[in-house]
Amino acid sequence: MDPQAFIRLSVGSLGLRVSRTALTAAKSSNHAISTPCVCEIRLRGFPVQTTEIPFISSPESVPNPHSISSSFYLEDSDLKALLAPGCLYTSLASLEILVFTGRKGTHCGVGIKRQLLGTFKLNVGPEWSEGKSVILYNGWTNIGKNRQENGKPGVELHLKVKLDPDPRYVFQFEDQTKLSPQIVQLQGTVKQAIFSCKFSQDRLSQIDPLSNFWSTSADGSYHEIERRERKGWRVTIHDLSGSAVAAAFIATPFVPSTGCDWVAKSNPGAWLIVRPDACRPESWLPWGKLEAWRERGIRDSICCCFHLLSDGLEGGELLMSEILIDAEKGGEFFIDTERQGASPLPSPQSSGDYAALSPIAGGFVMSCRVRGEGKCSKPLVQLAMRHVTCVEDAAIFMALATAVDLSIEACRPFRRQNRISRRQSS
Numbered sequence: 355m356d357p358q359a360f361i362r363l364s365v366g367s368l369g370l371r372v373s374r375t376a377l378t379a380a381k382s383s384n385h386a387i388s389t390p391c392v393c394e395i396r397l398r399g400f401p402v403q404t405t406e407i408p409f410i411s412s413p414e415s416v417p418n419p420h421s422i423s424s425s426f427y428l429e430d431s432d433l434k435a436l437l438a439p440g441c442l443y444t445s446l447a448s449l450e451i452l453v454f455t456g457r458k459g460t461h462c463g464v465g466i467k468r469q470l471l472g473t474f475k476l477n478v479g480p481e482w483s484e485g486k487s488v489i490l491y492n493g494w495t496n497i498g499k500n501r502q503e504n505g506k507p508g509v510e511l512h513l514k515v516k517l518d519p520d521p522r523y524v525f526q527f528e529d530q531t532k533l534s535p536q537i538v539q540l541q542g543t544v545k546q547a548i549f550s551c552k553f554s555q556d557r558l559s560q561i562d563p564l565s566n567f568w569s570t571s572a573d574g575s576y577h578e579i580e581r582r583e584r585k586g587w588r589v590t591i592h593d594l595s596g597s598a599v600a601a602a603f604i605a606t607p608f609v610p611s612t613g614c615d616w617v618a619k620s621n622p623g624a625w626l627i628v629r630p631d632a633c634r635p636e637s638w639l640p641w642g643k644l645e646a647w648r649e650r651g652i653r654d655s656i657c658c659c660f661h662l663l664s665d666g667l668e669g670g671e672l673l674m675s676e677i678l679i680d681a682e683k684g685g686e687f688f689i690d691t692e693r694q695g696a697s698p699l700p701s702p703q704s705s706g707d708y709a710a711l712s713p714i715a716g717g718f719v720m721s722c723r724v725r726g727e728g729k730c731s732k733p734l735v736q737l738a739m740r741h742v743t744c745v746e747d748a749a750i751f752m753a754l755a756t757a758v759d760l761s762i763e764a765c766r767p768f769r770r771q772n773r774i775s776r777r778q779s780s
Contacts, residue, residue: 355548355748356541357521357739359485361433362717363426363449364692365395367514369410369417370453370471371494391471393511395424396450399435407453410512417512419492422692427520427718428482436478447478453497453511471509472497482517490515520718521739523748527551527732531589531759535732537752548745549591549599549752556586584608584623584764589756591749600749601638602627602757608646608764615768619657622647623764625757629750641750643671646761654681656765658758660689674719679762684725687758690718722755727766733759 370391395403405423410416428436436447454468474497481488491513498509525548529535537549585607591600608623610616617623622645628638640663649655655678661671679685718738725731735755742748 355523355539355742355745357523358541359430360520360522361428361482361485362518362520363397363428363482364422364516364518365424365449365451365513366422366516367417367419367492367512368393368405368407368421368423369415369512370407371410371413371510371512372498372508391453391455393454394450394452396452397426397436398447399432400426407511419514422717425690425692425717433483437480437483449476449478449515450474451511451513453509472511474511474513476515485519487518488516490517492516522718523737523739523742525549525735525737525748525752527734527755527759529732530730531733531756537591547594549593549749551752551756552590552592553756554588554590556588582610582768587760587764589753589760591752591756593745593749598630599746600627600629600641600753602644602753604764605643606645610768616648616650617646617765619647619649622659623761625761627750627753627757629746642674642754644754644757644761646758646765648681648765648767649678655679656681656762658687658761660687660754679724679758680726681762681765682726684723684729684731684762686721686723687755688718688721690721692717720751720754722758724759724762727762731759731762 390406391409392404392406395405403424403426408417439446451474453471453473455471474495476491481490492515494510494512496509497511524540525537526540526545527535527537531551532553534550534552536547537551538545539548585604588603589601590598593599602625604623605626606622606624608617609621611618611621624646625644626640627642627644629641631637631639642663643661645659645661647657649657657676657678659676660674662674663671674691675687675689677685677687679687719741720738721736723734733755735751737748737751
């Protein structure tokens with residue numbers, strides 16, 4: 355398997371230092387610098403990322419050089435778009451960090467206006483596309499307009515901006531998961547078959563659980579089939595030789611919670627992600643658990659919560675990801691310890707066996723893009739190369755991707771319809 359080139363742009367080691375003169379000037383102008391301070395990290399073509407910045411009180415102190423507050427992942431097309439001058443843009447693309455006092459929000463219905471302390475800007479350059487690790491900036495920089503009488507800056511930002519190669523394997527399901535499609539690896543325009551997946555249902559679940567569930571009686575009236583659960587779904591991932599190398603199955607049925615017609619957080623459905631037991635043929639070992647439920651709102655979302663399972667972990671479970679996916683439009687499920695501030699992911703030791711914690715294995719692990727309810731979803735999966743030591747490692751993530759994809763359908767609202775009859779008295 356050949357990986358695709360990706361670059362990780364990380365921003366970390368954040369800290370803010372404010373001189374007494376700057377504090378005094380802010381108070382006198384009725385713009386007191388409040389805590390916490392936050393920054394918006396912007397890169398053209400990517401969503402804005404927001405994070406808090408700690409104050410550094412001691413002049414000699416330096417923020418943790420290994421801390422990461424924000425990461426952007428760029429593929430070749432992203433780099434070309436940033437480096438190519440376009441007719442819509444009059445200036446070079448740049449990484450921008452805007453530092454504000456306080457948070458966005460309202461108080462008693464009145465909007466709170468944030469104060470912009472300053473901006474740091476770093477232009478995109480040719481070194482971004484060289485595919486090498488490079489520190490673009492590391493240290494203190496003045497971002498404020500206020501300066502002390504001796505010429506020293508009043509507001510300073512400490513940061514470390516770094517580029518690192520982060521190659522990924524990219525996989526695409528060639529059809530809907532329920533149609534047992536092939537899974538191909540993408541390398542530019544080239545597709546290579548790597549896996550196949552087989553979807554099945556238990557005999558008692560053969561009726562499509564997403565249909566209207568109506569049958570016609572002898573007198574012509576319609577009766578709802580009493581089925582208020584979705585269970586028995588199973589997907590097995592096979593390698594090119596036909597051997598089963600991973601699987602996902604519903605362990606806890608998706609059922610409507612009391613008083614409503616949807617799967618609620620109080621009673622989520624759950625998938626078990628398993629891998630073959632090398633010591634016992636035809637046996638499986640648990641690897642992870644994916645819980646899913648529906649969050650109601652102006653726009654409904656499907657919440658996917660993934661736990662890693664291992665006897666070597668305290669309590670047996672480690673929360674790795676909890677992501678909301680738009681129920682109508684779909685979205686992205688991902689495991690990325692830097693984006694979520696979670697614990698570092700344990701390093702794999704073949705076949706997805708995460709046995710020991712390793713901070714080196716942190717950062718991006720996987721992403722899976724799926725479409726919304728009732729749409730033809732062909733999941734697109736990306737895996738960090740450093741987490742894949744063999745084909746079986748990739749297979750276990752394919753099984754997880756199928757569980758995420760099918761959870762969108764499993765969490766669709768159940769139909770609550772009473773028995774009706776075509777015969778209506780006039």
